[in-house]
Amino acid sequence: MSRYQMKQRKIWTNFIIFNFCLLIIGGCVYFYQKSTTIISLLNEKIEQQDQTIKQQHHAQTALIDANHSLQSQLEEALQTKITLEDENLSKEDQLVALTEQNQQLNTNIQNLSQQLDELTKLNEQYVAERPLSVVELEMKYRQLLTEANTKVSELEIAKNTVQKERDEIQDYYEQLNQHFYVKDDLKVKLVETRTSNQHYWIAEVISSDAIPLKGAMASDTYNGKRETISSMANRLGAILAINASGFYAKTNTPMGTVVRNGKLVNIDKSYTGEILSLKSDGNLAFTTVNSEEEFKNLDIKQTFTFGPILVRDYQATELNDKSRHPRTAIGQLDDNRYVLVVVEGRMEGADGMTLAELQQLFLQLGCKTAYNLDGGGSTTLYFQGKVINTPSDGSERSVVDMIYF
Known part of the structure; x- marks a missing residue:
């Protein structure tokens, strides 16, 4: 084979290999x-x-x-x-x-x-x-x-x-829900009683340290303003509320020394009697506060004033007034366990109660402490978004403060 033929054969071989690689x-x-x-x-x-x-x-x-x-x-x-x-x-x-x-x-x-x-x-x-x-x-x-x-x-x-x-x-x-409110930190049982001449409610309350008994002023201030219980309760998100202190008609300010949330708001030296006070442990007591120095030595979170005292240390107090009126009152059974009583009066089928009848009611319930609050046209019971009783004025009376849970 000539050199030329060998060269041609080599070229074709390389070409075939190249095409085979391309195919692969x-x-x-x-x-x-x-x-x-x-x-x-x-x-x-x-x-x-x-x-x-x-x-x-x-x-x-x-x-x-x-x-x-x-x-x-x-x-x-x-x-x-x-x-x-x-x-x-x-x-x-x-x-x-x-x-x-x-x-x-x-x-x-x-x-x-x-x-x-x-x-x-x-x-x-x-x-x-x-x-x-x-x-x-x-x-x-x-x-x-x-x-x-x-x-x-x-x-x-x-x-x-x-x-x-x-x-x-x-x-x-x-x-x-018309008669009960049951949560971990607050339990309320509301019982209505109606006889031929009386109509009243008893609310038993068990609270915790998270939701203790509280006090509130009308418009959140001590300046002579008044406000209805339902307005205050709605504004503060209260579950249960009642009217509390009596007030002076000329100034619309509460009677007695006023303490709110542990702070001394005002000293009323013209009121010399004992007032209802709430201590830091949740217990209700009767005290007098006639000076700022005296207040500093007392453990008081809230005060409410009207009277008279109905029950002291499980014993009845002496009472003289025998008239019948709408009534609002509060008592204590034991730690963080309270009783609120609201009595209708001055209307058909509801003559109101005497102080002695109200006192006996708290004694029968076993209260160690009981105190009469402002009554008459001021008497108001608020529970779960509405006023329960019928005020003797025909509509809610604006008041200066309230007790609420």
Whole structure:
């Protein structure tokens, strides 16, 4: 073979090798692009599946929140049941009905919890099986979606049943709220009594250190202004409130020395009798404050003045006035446990009370301390957003201060 032929053969060989390399490279590029496309599709499927899982988790969270809300309502219903057990036997039928409703509500809550657990297990199973192929994942997704829709339908039916029972309990609550207020830091039981010639309310209050007995001035200032109890109570967010001190008609200022929230506001030397004071431990006492120096040596948070003293150390005081009027008074049973009495008068079916009758009422209740507050047209009882009694003036009288919880 000549040198020329060898050279030609070498050229063709290199050409064939070069084309073969191009073919291999092209094939690799083609398969790389194809693989990338497949991977992108798989990633999109996985993202869609993740979004579905998130939606299911959101649905679970909403159902769990609803479950917690129902449990809170059940706890309030149980607390109300405990409170009612202290009432007379006429409440027993209502307690039985409320207990049955609570048991049914508890059963529905347990069913909801079981269904939520099943749905959670389905989600966990779905997440665990994500490494399956795209076709298998799609089949599994459709299966789980069908099961989830079935569960949602079942939960919706259960939810409607629970809502109906919840509405019935809510109606019962609204009736109870006319006479009870029960929270962790404040409990109020309001009892109305009506006879042929008397109409009065007794409010038993149990407070905590967080919400103690408080005093407030009209317009939050000592400047001769007056304000209705409902206006003061709404402004300060009071649950229960009554009128408190008597006041001088010419100046519209409270009688006696005034202390608010531990601060000495004014000394009234013209009033020499004992006044009602609230100590820092929540106990009511009777004191005199005639100077700033004397005040510094006393532990006083609030003061209220009218009188007379009705009960001192569980003993009746001597009383002379036998007239009948609308009355407002306060007493204390023990630590952070008070009794408020509001008596209507000067109207048909409500003659008012004498001081002696009012005194006997506090003694029968077992109060260690009791004090008569301003009465007559000033007598006002505010509870949960409204005035309960009918003032003898026909409408609320503006006063200078109030006691509230």
